[in-house]
């Protein structure tokens with residue numbers, strides 16, 4: 001059993017931004033993360049030592065606050081303006097990210113550089129999967145898969161929307177005012193995506209672009225020339241993201257089946273060579289992102305009748321879509337928890 005005033009579930013951008021904001025205001029928190037690393041959908045894999053971003057592919061910022069947070073990463077390793085060679089953007093999930101004047105860049109070491117920076121000096125417990133929340137009167141008890149429990153007056157659920165709902169609904173379903181909040185959350189459109197990482201010999205000719213959101217495809221939403229971000233890459237690497245409809249229809253099948261079809265379409269678009277990579281890896285993003293414009297701009301607050309408060313934050317709760325919204329929702333929650341937690345207790349009462 002471990003005590004802290006705030007327990008945060010999930011070390012994605014939102015959970016880490018919340019913990020960091022609390023730390024900057026002198027408050028301790030514990031972040032519980034089920035994976036072996038931080039970052040969630042701001043994800044980088046290492047394949048033969050080469051970084052590959054298989055979630056979001058580059059950073060972009062609309063607000064000065066988020067641009068400032070991104071600017072805290074070291075200048076070394078920053079690839080300003082990336083992507084520059086862009087073929088078509090109208091079907092990108094946030095087409096405005098490609099517009100002139102937008103802060104836009106990638107990093108040599110991968111997208112996870114940002115969550116890693118946020119996590120510095122925080123108390124993050126990796127491989128701690130939270131399985132259940134329980135009210136103990138004036139506190140919330142957090143149970144983890146391997147038997148460790150934690151208790152705090154405030155618990156912040158910072159998983160993807162579906163992951164947080166899986167914990168929150170059994171815990172708070174009967175709280176006063178909770179039913180309306182959950183109904184609103186179920187109305188948000190969650191957009192899934194299937195990802196294929198395709199590796200080719202490093203002397204394969206440059207395909208001539210960095211990002212392409214093809215209009216003429218039925219399966220592929222984005223083709224990312226990932227190895228163009230790396231210095232002296234060992235492999236030429238393309239990352240393919242599927243269209244949401246294709247992901248919904250094929251997610252239940254074997255990855256071998258859907259990746260074969262996505263590669264076939266890649267060959268159709270780029271030429272036969274592209275359909276035959278030397279190796280592939282896959283990933284299913286069940287909750288890839290919240291449809292831009294659907295997000296709620298404030299956390300969900302659920303007060304247990306005896307005391308103890310659960311907040312839900314993340315990209316569904318930011319004033320902007322994507323990782324920027326996730327970051328801003330985390331900062332807003334951290335600020336409110338540090339400055340005026342009593343206001344949270346009033347919500348829904």
Ligand SMILES: Cc1cc2nc3c(=O)[nH]c(=O)nc-3n(C[C@H](O)[C@H](O)[C@H](O)COP(=O)(O)OP(=O)(O)OC[C@H]3O[C@@H](n4cnc5c(N)ncnc54)[C@H](O)[C@@H]3O)c2cc1C
Nearest residue numbers: 010012013014034040041055056130159314315322323326
């Ligand atoms: C393919 C793809 C492309 C994208 N492109 C863009 C883009 O171009 N621009 C943009 O702005 N956004 C983009 N996004 C969306 C962006 O990545 C997300 O909106 C953002 O990273 C969400 O951050 P988050 O902290 O809210 O959630 P997450 O990143 O999902 O973090 C949640 C964390 O909680 C952990 N967790 C969940 N449940 C538990 C549990 N029970 N116990 C412990 N830990 C738990 C998870 O392991 C995870 O680490 C893209 C996403 C994908 C998948």
